[in-house]
Amino acid sequence: MRQHNPIVCRELREMPESAAVYKIVKCPTCRKPVPWLPSQRYRPFCSERCKLIDLGEWANEGHVIPGEPLQEEPATDDGTCG
Ligand SMILES: [Zn+2]
Numbered sequence: 001m002r003q004h005n006p007i008v009c010r011e012l013r014e015m016p017e018s019a020a021v022y023k024i025v026k027c028p029t030c031r032k033p034v035p036w037l038p039s040q041r042y043r044p045f046c047s048e049r050c051k052l053i054d055l056g057e058w059a060n061e062g063h064v065i066p067g068e069p070l071q072e073e074p075a076t077d078d079g080t081c082g
Pocket residue numbers: 027028029030031032045046047050
């Protein structure tokens with residue numbers, strides 16, 4: 001008794017449409033899979049951070065990170081010596 005169902009075979013061969021609606025790209029910075037969707041405003045990057053890193057703005061002088069002031073405290077120089 002054979003119950004060969006050609007419809008099942010076809011569904012297995014073809015990708016489900018739900019998965020083929022958008023394609024997956026890899027974030028150029030961290031290689032993380034990113035769905036190519038309009039909601040991904042930083043695509044092909046996964047995040048704004050990765051985008052800035054790739055553009056070189058992350059370490060650029062123009063891109064100042066708020067809340068991280070440079071605190072260069074010199075070594076204690078009060079002259080005390082044993
Ligand atoms: Zn990334």
